[in-house]
Amino acid sequence: MGLAFDPANYAAQLAEKRERLCQLLAPFHAPEPKVFSSQPEHFRLRAEFRLWYEQGQPHYAMFEQGDKHKAVLIDQLPIASxxxxxxxxxxxxACKADPMLGRKLFQVEFLTTLSGDALVTLCYHRPLDDNWDAPAQALATTLGVQLIGRSRGRKRVLERDHVLEELTVAGRQWRYQQIEGGFTQPNGGVNQQMLGWALEAAGDNEDDLLELYCGNGNFTLPLSTRFRKVMATELAKSSVKSAVENLAMNGVENVTLVRLASEEVTQALTGVREFRRLQGVDLSDFNFGTVFVDPPRAGLDPATLELVKGYPRILYISCNPETLAQNLEELNETHRITRCALFDQFPYSHHMESGVLLERR
Structure with a gap:
């Protein structure tokens, strides 16, 4: 993505994605998808570049998919923010001018936000020590960024290892801590649209929400306004830590956050196992009417599929429409699709995000 950048073809590419999604969902009699387009340029908030050295001088480089040996040297990236x-x-x-910054530097990673915050990670094939800090701090101050240095087994953080994002959803502003190296949605503009669609699809409810794969609370925060209570689950410790911070930063008090994998949630809710991480959480106090899932590319595993079928409504965000269609073959037995959407998180690539609301037949 990015090497085949051509804004003139954007509308045609998006139309092809819509057609592909419609074909995948046709067996389930899905309604017409609502299509959320991206900005054609400067939409990607994250980017990483290998450095390619020619005559001792570093250049930013990207590679065609599947070919790590033929570098395409670039100095700008139109799809990046x-x-x-x-x-x-x-x-x-600056890295060329100062050997302490540039010596054995092999990769540069950028993380930016819609709100203007920026973090840069410099990756080295040499150990970093205190001598790196002063020139790195001077560079961070000059550029107005957070700066991190990484080498094998070491991470030097000058001030903080995260950016602060601000997203507006249905007229309300939400603040998010986004950790360096953690998962965040790369297309901030489309992410806002995706959150807005999920909020509208959720509607207003007097019962509770079960959320699996909550990450740093990207969906959790706005969805918390549409339910009595939320139990949100996530396994990755770094994501849980950010989610806790984000809930506190936004004053959200009706969310119970639990560090469990999706299969462990199934075991807990069906009474198969008890977990120490659930101590103090009374599962019987929840009345789940909706389950929200945003699974990895592999989709929902069989046990989780069986679990979600037990709830009246399933709100499913997918980063892989093929595995979504596979899951729908089973979910269609008990639920029907009442809403459908396409979110173009990744223009100029075959990837797309989609969303469906399923309601019990």
Whole structure:
């Protein structure tokens, strides 16, 4: 993605994605999908570049998919945020000028936000020590960014290892801590649209929400306004830590956050196992009417599929429409699709995100 950048073809590519999604969902009599397009340029908030050295001088490089040996040298990336493009040249020039910053530097990672915050990670094939800190701090101050240095087994954080994002959903602003190296939605504009669609699909409810794969609370925060209570689950410790911070930062008090894998949630809710991580959580106090899932590319595993079928409504965000269609073959037995959407998180690639609301037949 990015090497075949052509804004003139964007509308045609999006139409092809819509047609592919419609074909995949046709067996389940899905309604017409609502299509959420991306900005054609400067939409990607994250980017990482390998450095390619020619005559001892570093250049940003990208590679065609499947070919890690033929570098395409670049100095700007139109799909990346304007902030990333602003930082690319002065950052590289500073690393060329100071051996303490540039020696054995092999990768640069950018994480930016819609709100203007930026974090840059410099990755090295050499150990980092205190001597790196002073020039790195000077560079961070000059560029107005957070700066992190990484080498094998070491991570040097000058100030903080996260950015702060602000997203507006249905007229309300939400603040998110986004950790370096953690998962965040790369297309901030489409993410806002995706959150808005999920909020509208959820509607207003007097019962509770069960959320699996909650990550840093991207969906959890706005969805918490539409339910009496929420139990949100996530396994990755770094994501749970950010989710806790995000709930507190936004004053959300009706969410119970539990560090469990989806299969463990199934075991807990069906009484198969008890978990120490659920101590103090009274599962009988929840009345789940809706389950929200945003699974990895592999989709829902068989046990989780069986679990979600037990709830009146399933709100399913998918990063892989093929595995979504596979899951729907089973979910269609008990539920019908009442809403459908396509979110173009990844323009100029075959990837797309989609969403469906399923309601019990």
């Amino acid at each position: 304007k902030r990333i493009n602003e930082l690319m040249t002065p950052l590289l020039e």
